[in-house]
Amino acid sequence: MAQMNMLHAINEALSIAMKADERMVIFGEDVGHFGGVFRATSGLQEQYGRERCFNTPLTEQGIAGFANGLASYGMTAVAEIQFADYIFPAFDQIVNESAKFRYRSGNQFDVGGLTFRTPYGGGIAGGHYHSQSPEAYFTQTPGLKVVVPRNPEQAKGLLLAAIRDPNPVIFFEPKRLYRASVGEVPAGDYQIELGKAQVVKQGRDITVLAWGAQMEIVEKACERAEKEGISCEIIDLRTLAPWDVDTVAKSVTKTGRLLINHEAPLTGGFAGEIAATIQQECFLSLESPISRVCGLDTPYPLIHEKEYMPDELKTFEAIKASVAF
Amino acid sequence: MSNAPLTNETVHRVSFLDKASLHIPILRILQADGTTYENAVLPVIDKPLADKIFDTCVFTRVLDERMLGAQRQGRISFYMTCTGEEASIIGSTAALDKDDVILAQYREHASLRYRGFSTEQFMNQMFSNEKDLGKGRQMPIHYGSRELNYQTISSPLATQIPQATGVAYGMKLQGKRNVAICYFGEGAASEGDFHAGLNMAAVLKSPVIFFCRNNGYAISTPTEEQFAGNGIASRGVGYGMHTIRVDGNDMLAVLAATQQARAYALEHNAPVLIEAMTYRLGAHSSSDDPSGYRSKDEEAKWQQHDPVKRFKLWMVNKGWINEADETTLYERYREEVLAAVKVAEKLPIPKLDEIIEDVLDKPTPALKKQLKELKEHINKYPKAYPKSAGRL
Numbered sequence: 001m002a003q004m005n006m007l008h009a010i011n012e013a014l015s016i017a018m019k020a021d022e023r024m025v026i027f028g029e030d031v032g033h034f035g036g037v038f039r040a041t042s043g044l045q046e047q048y049g050r051e052r053c054f055n056t057p058l059t060e061q062g063i064a065g066f067a068n069g070l071a072s073y074g075m076t077a078v079a080e081i082q083f084a085d086y087i088f089p090a091f092d093q094i095v096n097e098s099a100k101f102r103y104r105s106g107n108q109f110d111v112g113g114l115t116f117r118t119p120y121g122g123g124i125a126g127g128h129y130h131s132q133s134p135e136a137y138f139t140q141t142p143g144l145k146v147v148v149p150r151n152p153e154q155a156k157g158l159l160l161a162a163i164r165d166p167n168p169v170i171f172f173e174p175k176r177l178y179r180a181s182v183g184e185v186p187a188g189d190y191q192i193e194l195g196k197a198q199v200v201k202q203g204r205d206i207t208v209l210a211w212g213a214q215m216e217i218v219e220k221a222c223e224r225a226e227k228e229g230i231s232c233e234i235i236d237l238r239t240l241a242p243w244d245v246d247t248v249a250k251s252v253t254k255t256g257r258l259l260i261n262h263e264a265p266l267t268g269g270f271a272g273e274i275a276a277t278i279q280q281e282c283f284l285s286l287e288s289p290i291s292r293v294c295g296l297d298t299p300y301p302l303i304h305e306k307e308y309m310p311d312e313l314k315t316f317e318a319i320k321a322s323v324a325f
Numbered sequence: 326m327s328n329a330p331l332t333n334e335t336v337h338r339v340s341f342l343d344k345a346s347l348h349i350p351i352l353r354i355l356q357a358d359g360t361t362y363e364n365a366v367l368p369v370i371d372k373p374l375a376d377k378i379f380d381t382c383v384f385t386r387v388l389d390e391r392m393l394g395a396q397r398q399g400r401i402s403f404y405m406t407c408t409g410e411e412a413s414i415i416g417s418t419a420a421l422d423k424d425d426v427i428l429a430q431y432r433e434h435a436s437l438r439y440r441g442f443s444t445e446q447f448m449n450q451m452f453s454n455e456k457d458l459g460k461g462r463q464m465p466i467h468y469g470s471r472e473l474n475y476q477t478i479s480s481p482l483a484t485q486i487p488q489a490t491g492v493a494y495g496m497k498l499q500g501k502r503n504v505a506i507c508y509f510g511e512g513a514a515s516e517g518d519f520h521a522g523l524n525m526a527a528v529l530k531s532p533v534i535f536f537c538r539n540n541g542y543a544i545s546t547p548t549e550e551q552f553a554g555n556g557i558a559s560r561g562v563g564y565g566m567h568t569i570r571v572d573g574n575d576m577l578a579v580l581a582a583t584q585q586a587r588a589y590a591l592e593h594n595a596p597v598l599i600e601a602m603t604y605r606l607g608a609h610s611s612s613d614d615p616s617g618y619r620s621k622d623e624e625a626k627w628q629q630h631d632p633v634k635r636f637k638l639w640m641v642n643k644g645w646i647n648e649a650d651e652t653t654l655y656e657r658y659r660e661e662v663l664a665a666v667k668v669a670e671k672l673p674i675p676k677l678d679e680i681i682e683d684v685l686d687k688p689t690p691a692l693k694k695q696l697k698e699l700k701e702h703i704n705k706y707p708k709a710y711p712k713s714a715g716r717l
Binding site for chain 1: 426428457458459460462463467469470471476477479481484486487488489490491492493494495496497498499505517518520521522524525528529682683684685686689690691
């Protein structure tokens with residue numbers, strides 16, 4: 001296995017998918033010859049030609065609308081939205097079109113071949129508009145799948161699965177990890193099943209759940225907790241829609257406690273949905289209230305980024321509080 | 326390659342352009358009396374094509390008249406007519422190949438009929454019964470047919486415009502000799518998706534025909550409150566697109582423009598914009614009352630430009646049809662539509678199980694659980710859910 005960073009793993013997944021599927025097309029702002037502002041599509045235009053990997057005009061709603069049309073005609077469309085903060089002009093096309101294409105036509109038409117890739121999340125001094133985590137806007141929309149990888153190996157396998165999934169998928173890439181996360185990545189073509197959470201560490205006292213870039217944060221918090229004698233079970237949710245209730249419920253039934261961590265603001269965040277479902281499923285097993293460690297209910301701040309983030313220490317404190325309840 | 330401003334002609338005193346700088350003529354072939362202009366270049370049309378166009382006109386008139394009536398009687402919840410715009414809609418569809426994909430706005434059921442959608446299929450959709458291809462999930466007139474390459478209607482305006490650009494790009498990559506056609510109104514052209522879709526089509530070279538039905542009103546908003554420029558056509562030129570303005574009530578002009586637009590789009594892998602100047606003779610929808618925003622005099626004036634009548638006079642002049650043929654056709658379709666209504670409204674609604682299908686390719690465990698709980702609830706209170714309770 002080769003060591004590589006997340007961008008390299010994503011680039012490899014895109015290249016493998018394009019090679020295997022001649023109907024696959026990649027497009028977005030600056031993704032052509034330049035290879036994207038983060039270089040995730042580097043070399044793909046040279047390898048597969050300008051008709052299959054190209055720049056679009058600067059219009060997210062156009063990119064999404066074009067992607068819907070392309071996918072509705074049987075193509076595999078992989079669209080890049082340069083930053084998740086700029087996905088909102090495309091919101092109508094995604095929520096009212098991508099998500100409803102199959103349902104509204106009685107399965108006569110669908111855009112199953114469509115994947116949106118978009119970098120999300122903070123920790124890069126990006127201020128309001130290069131830091132947001134808008135996943136919960138999409139998890140409330142039936143008809144979409146929402147996927148977030150935590151490391152290079154996961155990114156490659158999940159992206160290959162997302163591109164080939166017969167449903168529209170929004171693939172949120174943790175941009176803070178693009179170069180920072182380096183790890184072993186299997187060679188060749190492999191897929192990680194969507195809709196399945198992964199227990200990345202077994203434990204007894206509390207289940208700690210996160211996804212994407214927050215996984216390494218909660219892992220560090222759990223290491224601290226372990227030193228104080230608290231045994232943590234860590235779960236990477238991986239797919240937020242549809243999410244793997246069984247794996248989480250099974251874990252919480254065992255540990256009796258649940259902490260959910262996400263970067264997005266607390267109110268209306270996806271942790272609320274998980275908490276509601278798990279208290280329904282595991283009510284009699286719960287030893288303490290379900291805990292949420294999330295971003296503040298503020299726009300994403302620049303200079304107070306460190307204070308805003310649901311970091312290792314906040315998570316550590318919440319683990320202790322939950323266990324001591 | 327970047328901007329090359331130095332290649333422009335330069336001037337040395339301030340001189341602004343205005344909307345009069347762009348002269349846009351309007352293509353008209355057919356005169357009010359059904360004769361053609363002396364120097365007019367006619368579209369490719371023979372008697373079978375003219376018969377099919379006229380047949381579609383009559384069917385659409387009958388469908389609109391009867392179904393608006395059915396809505397008034399409370400038999401269906403909603404309806405939209407395309408009265409007054411038949412030449413724009415049918416004349417353009419008649420220029421296409423059956424494998425060209427239609428992305429319509431909502432008022433284009435005449436083109437679906439032209440493609441072969443049966444009277445029964447129209448009724449099944451409007452009555453949301455178990456035979457509706459859309460499984461009863463959308464309001465009346467939101468038709469779609471995979472078989473007829475007519476993408477399912479969605480209510481949000483203009484979303485189909487960039488989608489058409491994508492469909493056409495897919496055709497190009499698959500090596501198809503086909504185009505996409507995208508219908509929209511002049512009101513929808515104010516949406517951002519219009520700009521996005523047209524600009525992308527021009528830049529990415531998608532073989533798509535953008536067909537604007539400029540019918541004078543977006544619900545109640547007249548064109549002068551919609552835009553200040555020279556109609557929609559002026560924008561096409563700005564996008565670097567082949568553009569034409571036609572008399573949208575002139576069947577032959579619309580047919581000629583669309584035939585040539587299609588040939589150009591295929592030959593050059595490029596989009597074309599057609600602005601058809603027409604008038605919505607009916608209300609926006611069954612929920613609208615035009616007397617609140619326009620005069621009877623104005624409507625009467627446009628009645629004199631009835632596109633179906635003008636085309637019929639041309640066919641009469643050619644000796645291809647007579648008054649008796651027309652009367653017979655109207656009577657036949659009135660009976661057919663009435664009979665189809667009676668059948669469709671008695672069919673049951675789709676089974677409740679279908680409510681969770683097609684959200685994704687397969688229902689999720691969470692959805693199956695929700696359906697199970699819903700059925701248990703309905704079984705407890707069957708009288709509250711009479712349409713489903715009997716067929717769980």
